[in-house]
Amino acid sequence: MAILQPTGIVGKVEGLYLVADSGKSIASEAVDQVAAGSTGFEGDCHSSLTREGCARTKAQYPIGTNVRNVRQVTIVSVEDLAAIAQDMGLPEINPEWLGATMCVSGIPDFTLVPPSSRLIFPDGTGLVVDMENEPCAWPGKQIEKHHPGFGRHFVGNARNRRGVTGWVEREGTIAVGDAVRLHVPPLQVYQPGASHERIRVA
Secondary structure, eight states: OOSSEEEEEEEEEEEEEEOSOTTTOOOOEEESEEEEETTEETTOTTOOSEEEOOGGGTTTSOTTOEEEOOOSEEEEEHHHHHHHHHHHTOSOOOGGGGTOSEEEESOTTGGGSOTTOEEEOTTSOEEEEEEEOOOOHHHHHHHHHHSTTOGGGHHHHHTTTSOEEEEEEEOEEEETTOEEEEEEOOBOOOOTTOOOOOBOOO
16 A cells, blocks of 8 residues: 555645745745746756755754755745734735745645645646745745834744745646645654554545
8 A cells, every 4th residue: 555645635726936046035926837847946046956955954964065955845825824924913924925936725734744745736746745844034034024023023923834845756837726635644653662553644
């Protein structure tokens, strides 16, 4: 039996975005569709097979080490962004301010989907979820430009809501409005030496 199983959870692609040059600004710009290749989204500055290790991987490798790029895409959800905005006292938070490359709706608790989950699109395109995207100060700087005085509140309110990072497993095309089905691995808490029954998500 295949360990990854499709669930009954089907979301929708609400937005697609590209970041031109994250060295100048993390903000992304909306597009109608993207070509998802083995290196990521065509035209996005994060597109590559490998990248330099940074502060996020310094516990594993020295900064600057060439590592596999599992941060080709950054995905957020409408529901998570709405919750962040509400708790910050803002009318909305746009995906572009967070440097997102995709925004979805209809997948509950999206930021908490298990690592190694797959997002499968109508033409067979597949994205692998690497892990939760830890909130940092850079989106707060973008929010500050639009809502002065609020940017500093982003990190504390975005925990477990910042979305996920991932990479392209199967190439194809993704368009705004596409359905996206969630596939998940069996879930269990890692406790060395203990035996646990695997939980499957319907």
